[in-house]
Amino acid sequence: MFFQIGLHAEPVAVEDIEENQLIAGYVSAQELVQIGSRFGFSHTTIEACRVANKNFRSGVDVFDDYTFTELKVIDPFDFKAEPDCVALLIKKNMFIVVDVADRDGSTKNKFLTAIRKRHFKGVTLEKVIYTFIELLIAGNSKYIENTGMEITELEEDVFTGNTEDDFNLDLLHLKKDLLTMHNYYEQLLDITEAIEENENDIFETDDLRYIANMHNKISRLKEDVDSLNSLVVHLQDAYSATLDLSLNHTMKRFTVITSIFFPLTLIVGWYGMNFEAMPEFHWKFGYLFVILLSIAVVTVLAIIGKKKKWF
Numbered sequence: 001m002f003f004q005i006g007l008h009a010e011p012v013a014v015e016d017i018e019e020n021q022l023i024a025g026y027v028s029a030q031e032l033v034q035i036g037s038r039f040g041f042s043h044t045t046i047e048a049c050r051v052a053n054k055n056f057r058s059g060v061d062v063f064d065d066y067t068f069t070e071l072k073v074i075d076p077f078d079f080k081a082e083p084d085c086v087a088l089l090i091k092k093n094m095f096i097v098v099d100v101a102d103r104d105g106s107t108k109n110k111f112l113t114a115i116r117k118r119h120f121k122g123v124t125l126e127k128v129i130y131t132f133i134e135l136l137i138a139g140n141s142k143y144i145e146n147t148g149m150e151i152t153e154l155e156e157d158v159f160t161g162n163t164e165d166d167f168n169l170d171l172l173h174l175k176k177d178l179l180t181m182h183n184y185y186e187q188l189l190d191i192t193e194a195i196e197e198n199e200n201d202i203f204e205t206d207d208l209r210y211i212a213n214m215h216n217k218i219s220r221l222k223e224d225v226d227s228l229n230s231l232v233v234h235l236q237d238a239y240s241a242t243l244d245l246s247l248n249h250t251m252k253r254f255t256v257i258t259s260i261f262f263p264l265t266l267i268v269g270w271y272g273m274n275f276e277a278m279p280e281f282h283w284k285f286g287y288l289f290v291i292l293l294s295i296a297v298v299t300v301l302a303i304i305g306k307k308k309k310w311f
Contacts, residue, residue, distance in 0.1 A: 001026055005123055009115045014038065017094075024115045024128055025096045026108055029087075032098050039096075040065060041089065052085035052101040056183035060194035066091040067202065069191055070100065073107050073136055074184045076143035079177050088191070092202050095128050110135040126207035129195065130214050133188065137221065140181075144224045147178070151231050158238050171236055178229040185222035189215065260301045264294050 002025040004012040009024070014035055017023055027035070029049045036046040045061070045068050053070040060069040066089060073084040084107045087098035097111050114132040154170070157163050164170070192215040196208055203211075271280070271290060280286035 003115050005115055005128065019093065021093065022123065022125060022128070023094045024111070025094070026099065026111045027096060028099045032096075039089075039091065039094070041068075045089070049087040049098045049100055056187045057190065058187070060190055062194060062197075062199045064200055065202075067194060067200065069194070071136075071187060071191065072184070074180060075106070076140055076177075076181060079180060090125070090129070090195070090202060093125060095125055095132075097132075107136075124204065124207045124210075126195075126203055126210045130210040133192070133214050134217075137188070137218065140221055143181075144221065144228065147174070147228055148231075150174070151228060151235060155231075155235055155238070158235065158242055161242075163242075168236070171232055175229060175232050178225055178232065181225045182222060182229065185218050185225065188218045189222065192218065256305055260298055260305060263297045263301070267294055267297070 002012050002014060002017060002023055003009040004017075005022045005024055012021075012023065032041070032046055032049055042063070045063075048068070048070065053072065056072055058070045060067060068087065068089055070085060070087045073086065075081060075083075082101075082103060084103060085101040086107050087100055089096040089098065097107070099108065102108055111132060114128060114135055117131050151174070154163075154167075157167075192211050195203065195211045196215065198205070198208060267290065271278070274281070280289060283289070
């Protein structure tokens with residue numbers, strides 16, 4: 001589907017497209033095979049749109065009369081879902097989004113919203129691209145804010161000792177999600193940078209300020225994500241330190257207990273020698289004496305340890 005954009009977004013047939021019209025289109029990879037040569041797209045570009053890219057950093061290819069890149073689209077509120085993948089083809093007065101793997105149609109809906117959002121005289125290619133990318137990152141600020149609150153709550157759990165057994169696993173999943181968002185923003189920055197450079201003179205210099213503004217927005221989002229990732233790393237360190245401290249306290253208790261009861265080992269060894277000349281050996285109160293001596297020694301050492309705050 002193609003639209004001629006002006007005061008309104010009007011559907012237009014491929015054969016009726018003129019060079020001086022501002023055109024935005026959303027097509028499937030198969031449709032691109034059929035119409036790609038009409039717009040001068042190379043065979044390599046058309047074939048690249050048939051397979052979804054597995055990586056975020058796919059790069060931006062700048063040709064003499066068009067710019068091409070693949071884009072993975074992430075929903076930060078559903079990382080378990082497979083990301084959508086679309087290709088962007090940008091020519092003079094033309095912006096085409098190719099459905100490579102738009103599984104739920106969400107990217108298509110954002111494209112349609114973008115072209116219908118700018119219904120006024122003076123709409124430009126740069127404004128359409130700006131609006132489309134803006135919709136791709138819509139709601140990301142809310143995700144970053146919610147994640148920041150989640151990290152704060154996890155930090156509180158660490159210092160109050162309310163962490164679960166799988167706390168480290170939760171942090172690992174959180175780091176993975178933040179890394180995904182980092183890569184997502186990096187690819188968008190690559191695209192906006194390539195557009196700003198305008199090597200093939202597709203864009204009007206005055207209108208590139210819209211792309212520059214979008215570049216700055218994405219940069220701030222990436223910086224926020226990187227800051228959250230740093231907080232998670234510090235939180236892991238704090239959690240490890242808490243575990244070490246807890247282990248040290250446990251070892252300290254065991255050491256104090258061992259120290260208190262160690263004299264009993266000496267007493268047992270002493271009276272276990274069974275020398276005939278030992279006074280207590282034939283004493284009828286010898287057994288009771290050893291019991292009372294052991295209790296007294298343990299009690300005295302326990303009182304001393306309590307006063308010195310060993311436990």
